[in-house]
Amino acid sequence: MTAAPVAVVTGGGSGVGLACATALAARGMRGVLVGRREDRLRAAASELTAPATVLAADLTQAGEAERIVSETLDAHGRIDVIVHSAGTFDKASVAEADDDHWRRVTDINLGAVMALTRAGWEALSDSGGQIVLISSVAAVQAFEGNAAYAASKGGLNALGEVLRLEGRDRGIRVITLCPAQIDTELWDGKAPDPVRARMMPAAGMGELVADLVETDRRIDIGPVVIRPVRDPWAESEP
Numbered sequence: 001m002t003a004a005p006v007a008v009v010t011g012g013g014s015g016v017g018l019a020c021a022t023a024l025a026a027r028g029m030r031g032v033l034v035g036r037r038e039d040r041l042r043a044a045a046s047e048l049t050a051p052a053t054v055l056a057a058d059l060t061q062a063g064e065a066e067r068i069v070s071e072t073l074d075a076h077g078r079i080d081v082i083v084h085s086a087g088t089f090d091k092a093s094v095a096e097a098d099d100d101h102w103r104r105v106t107d108i109n110l111g112a113v114m115a116l117t118r119a120g121w122e123a124l125s126d127s128g129g130q131i132v133l134i135s136s137v138a139a140v141q142a143f144e145g146n147a148a149y150a151a152s153k154g155g156l157n158a159l160g161e162v163l164r165l166e167g168r169d170r171g172i173r174v175i176t177l178c179p180a181q182i183d184t185e186l187w188d189g190k191a192p193d194p195v196r197a198r199m200m201p202a203a204g205m206g207e208l209v210a211d212l213v214e215t216d217r218r219i220d221i222g223p224v225v226i227r228p229v230r231d232p233w234a235e236s237e238p
């Protein structure tokens with residue numbers, strides 16, 4: 001019997017990452033959930049409908065990407081999908097965006113993605129695997145106060161295009177998604193409830209990712225912008 005495919009999901013303890021892990025588990029994939037808060041990861045893993053392990057790690061720390069890959073291969077023997085959902089959304093005007101802010105945002109949203117991709121490249125090549133980048137509409141649409149986030153997600157889109165080309169000859173498919181507002185805890189304290197109610201549901205994003213991962217591998221999926229049907233903020237204008 002062939003072993004079930006394995007998905008490493010960063011940010012798997014909450015929001016979009018958890019929704020992706022849930023949808024992929026429902027399709028029979030084993031999960032490896034990565035994030036800093038082990039309690040959240042364990043709670044998430046216990047709800048999945050396929051076997052899952054957890055790896056508590058700060059993805060911005062040197063050596064953690066390599067540890068995640070080697071512990072995943074030790075535990076599961078393969079990596080078929082990496083969903084890069086770990087990220088932070090923190091706004092600051094240009095005047096306020098000091099070096100700490102810039103590094104904090106870009107380290108996790110961009111640097112950590114490259115580190116884990118590089119660490120997992122051979123394993124994905126061996127399995128003919130897939131990479132899903134959870135980028136943002138901010139990669140292609142400017143918002144004020146968003147310099148570091150926009151730069152990190154714009155850089156992620158550019159990285160995704162290079163990975164797509166370099167991955168082709170290795171049988172690795174790269175899917176870059178650029179969603180607008182999704183109702184997750186990332187919006188805690190940043191958007192009122194009525195606005196959040198008009199955002200996209202995280203579960204829908206998870207289903208979308210699982211659907212895309214299952215599509216015919218002869219289909220190449222370029223960066224895809226995904227928005228709520230209406231701007232959740234527009235309805236709340238006075």
Ligand SMILES: NC(=O)c1ccc[n+]([C@@H]2O[C@H](COP(=O)([O-])OP(=O)(O)OC[C@H]3O[C@@H](n4cnc5c(N)ncnc54)[C@H](OP(=O)(O)O)[C@@H]3O)[C@@H](O)[C@H]2O)c1
Pocket residue numbers: 010011012013014015016017034035036037038040057058059060084085086087088089108134135136137178179180181182183184185186187
């Ligand atoms: N929600 C939206 O409207 C929206 C729109 C477009 C794009 N996105 C993108 O979607 C992704 C997921 O966000 P979300 O909405 O699901 O928010 P979320 O629930 O806050 O998820 C962020 C996840 O990243 C993990 N994380 C953050 N820093 C980390 C680090 N240094 N090392 C390891 N894990 C880390 C967090 O876990 P720990 O805190 O436990 O580490 C958390 O599980 C992000 O990349 C975000 O930019 C979100």
